[in-house]
Amino acid sequence: MQELTFKVQxxxxxxxxxxYLQEFTIPFTEGMTVLDGLIYIKEKVDNxxxxxxxxxxxxxxxxxxxxxxxxxxACHTPVEELKTDRIEVKSLPNFPIIRDLVASLDLLFEKHKxxxxxxxxxxxxxxxxxxxxxxxxxxxxxxYVQFAYCVKCGLCMAACPTVATDALFLGPQPLGQVYRYxxxxxxxxxxxxxxxxxxxxxVWLCHLAGACSEACPKGVDPALAIQLLxxxxxxxxxxxxxxxxxxxxxxxxxxxxPKIEVPEFTVK
Amino acid sequence: xxxxxxxxEKPHLPNRLGVKGWVWAGRYTLERYLYTLHRxxxxxxxxxxxxxxxxxxxxLGGEESWTSAIDFLTNPFGRVVEYLVMAAFAFHALNxxxxxxxHLGYTLGKPKPPIYPYVDSMRRRRPLTWVMxxxxxxxxxxxxxxxVT
Amino acid sequence: MKETRLKIxxxxxxxxxxxxAGTHLIVSHLSSGxxxxxxxxSDRAASAGWLTLYLLLLTFGLYxxxxxLRTIILEFSFPNYAxxxxxxxxxxxxxxxxxxxxxxxxxxx
Ligand code: HEM
Ligand code: FES
Numbered sequence: 001m002q003e004l005t006f007k008v009q010x011x012x013x014x015x016x017x018x019x020y021l022q023e024f025t026i027p028f029t030e031g032m033t034v035l036d037g038l039i040y041i042k043e044k045v046d047n048x049x050x051x052x053x054x055x056x057x058x059x060x061x062x063x064x065x066x067x068x069x070x071x072x073x074a075c076h077t078p079v080e081e082l083k084t085d086r087i088e089v090k091s092l093p094n095f096p097i098i099r100d101l102v103a104s105l106d107l108l109f110e111k112h113k114x115x116x117x118x119x120x121x122x123x124x125x126x127x128x129x130x131x132x133x134x135x136x137x138x139x140x141x142x143x144y145v146q147f148a149y150c151v152k153c154g155l156c157m158a159a160c161p162t163v164a165t166d167a168l169f170l171g172p173q174p175l176g177q178v179y180r181y182x183x184x185x186x187x188x189x190x191x192x193x194x195x196x197x198x199x200x201x202x203v204w205l206c207h208l209a210g211a212c213s214e215a216c217p218k219g220v221d222p223a224l225a226i227q228l229l230x231x232x233x234x235x236x237x238x239x240x241x242x243x244x245x246x247x248x249x250x251x252x253x254x255x256x257x258p259k260i261e262v263p264e265f266t267v268k
Numbered sequence: 269x270x271x272x273x274x275x276x277e278k279p280h281l282p283n284r285l286g287v288k289g290w291v292w293a294g295r296y297t298l299e300r301y302l303y304t305l306h307r308x309x310x311x312x313x314x315x316x317x318x319x320x321x322x323x324x325x326x327x328l329g330g331e332e333s334w335t336s337a338i339d340f341l342t343n344p345f346g347r348v349v350e351y352l353v354m355a356a357f358a359f360h361a362l363n364x365x366x367x368x369x370x371h372l373g374y375t376l377g378k379p380k381p382p383i384y385p386y387v388d389s390m391r392r393r394r395p396l397t398w399v400m401x402x403x404x405x406x407x408x409x410x411x412x413x414x415x416v417t
Numbered sequence: 418m419k420e421t422r423l424k425i426x427x428x429x430x431x432x433x434x435x436x437x438a439g440t441h442l443i444v445s446h447l448s449s450g451x452x453x454x455x456x457x458x459s460d461r462a463a464s465a466g467w468l469t470l471y472l473l474l475l476t477f478g479l480y481x482x483x484x485x486l487r488t489i490i491l492e493f494s495f496p497n498y499a500x501x502x503x504x505x506x507x508x509x510x511x512x513x514x515x516x517x518x519x520x521x522x523x524x525x526x
Pocket of ligand 1: 206207208306307308309310311313314317357360361362364365367368427428431432434435436438478481482484485486488489
């Protein structure tokens with residue numbers, strides 16, 4: 001591979017009627033990612049190209065795009081992995097286009113917010129002014145920690161066939177997070193969130209196509225979270241769910257270990 | 269909340285894939301294709317049931333009306349439709365069984381902390397799905413043989 | 418948890434159909450002889466067992482099929498304020514089809 005052909009989606013609302021593809025030929029360098037290619041184009045070829053990125057290391061979830069018809073993080077996708085020198089980059093489907101490759105993720109964030117993505121504690125005072133630590137076993141942690149790795153990049157929403165037609169469907173990211181919080185032993189908000197997920201556009205419009213989990217760049221496996229949520233809701237609606245004890249508190253030992261001697265400051 | 273979400277799409281091109289996003293499974297793998305097929309067979313069976321119930325009406329006209337209706341339907345094209353219904357049912361029934369199990373979290377395993385390279389639960393359990401597909405194909409072939417002989 | 422209960426019924430009717438529709442299909446499409454002839458049809462019509470099977474098959478099939486159709490309709494961004502109308506329309510359609518289709522084997526019994 002000497003050169004790469006980038007076909008990049010261009011679209012300016014109000015100016016263009018439809019998105020169109022523009023072709024760029026750029027040099028290949030070893031280890032470069034799709035994001036590197038886009039940055040090269042913006043710096044050296046066409047500075048009007050718009051795309052979004054921030055951390056360039058798969059942490060912030062800003063750079064989700066459709067690469068050769070598969071949703072990916074541009075920064076997390078080495079060009080070599082694509083096994084072709086023709087790279088088509090479009091904005092994430094199922095999200096409105098702000099400009100060129102920049103998709104508006106507002107929809108995702110609104111839906112995410114609607115499911116109350118935070119620990120709902122039974123004891124507000126303890127949550128606000130903690131007197132002790134919550135005890136959590138390894139199994140309890142592992143029951144949700146995989147789903148807590150979500151970076152809200154929206155790739156799962158771009159992959160989901162139900163989101164493809166249904167603007168009101170909650171979608172894989174928010175539904176996965178419903179399970180993430182409900183299964184956390186510190187949380188007492190399952191009832192409220194189950195209510196949200198039980199709407200006609202809630203969890204039952206998931207048909208386990210599995211595309212969300214295939215697209216997820218963080219190994220979060222939203223499809224698994226959603227199926228476990230369905231199970232929890234079915235058991236709950238048939239009153240078969242085990243009653244969960246509120247989380248236990250571990251009061252810190254009153255006598256702590258002797259403090260380690262802090263060396264003198266060298267700069268005074 | 270719903271109206272808010274819908275209106276936030278208005279200023280821009282919504283860019284939704286639409287029904288094409290249901291049908292076209294593209295680079296996604298097995299279960300994504302089974303999703304399309306399950307929906308297609310479900311709707312096909314429903315259409316067949318509707319036609320079938322309509323045709324049952326000839327029973328009310330007595331033996332002559334029923335026999336002439338059956339005679340009318342007994343032709344190679346009718347046989348092909350009959351076979352397709354049987355095959356669609358075999359698929360929808362067995363895949364439906366898989367969906368019921370997996371929707372209830374069975375056969376998917378437990379959540380695991382994500383360690384690269386990531387393998388999602390459905391891919392971990394995919395051999396089971398291949399076994400199911402093999403049974404469906406075997407059934408479809410068996411029914412075909414029964415139909416031809 | 419209305420939607421959850423409706424979906425549980427979808428699963429239960431699915432499992433029911435596995436057996437009822439399976440039996441029906443094997444008997445009327447795979448067995449030797451002439452399962453669709455007037456004699457065979459009349460023979461089955463006289464049996465209480467077959468009548469029960471037909472009525473169960475009809476009930477389960479209608480619920481399962483129409484709930485499946487409802488799911489698909491909802492996925493066209495079907496507005497929440499109209500879901501009640503959709504539900505009632507499907508209930509009316511279901512009852513109408515049931516009335517028509519159940520009358521045939523019952524009248525022949
Ligand atoms: C043989 C037993 C059957 C089983 C085990 C079964 C199972 C299922 C299941 C589990 C679903 C839900 C799929 C999902 O939500 O992802 C479903 C959907 C559906 N089924 Fe069945 N089914 C059976 C027979 C039938 C029959 C005979 C019909 C025709 C009347 C039918 C029509 C449908 C339709 C229209 C859907 C909706 C498809 C969709 O949402 O994509 N099913 N079935
Ligand atoms: S730039 Fe942060 S995830 Fe790609």
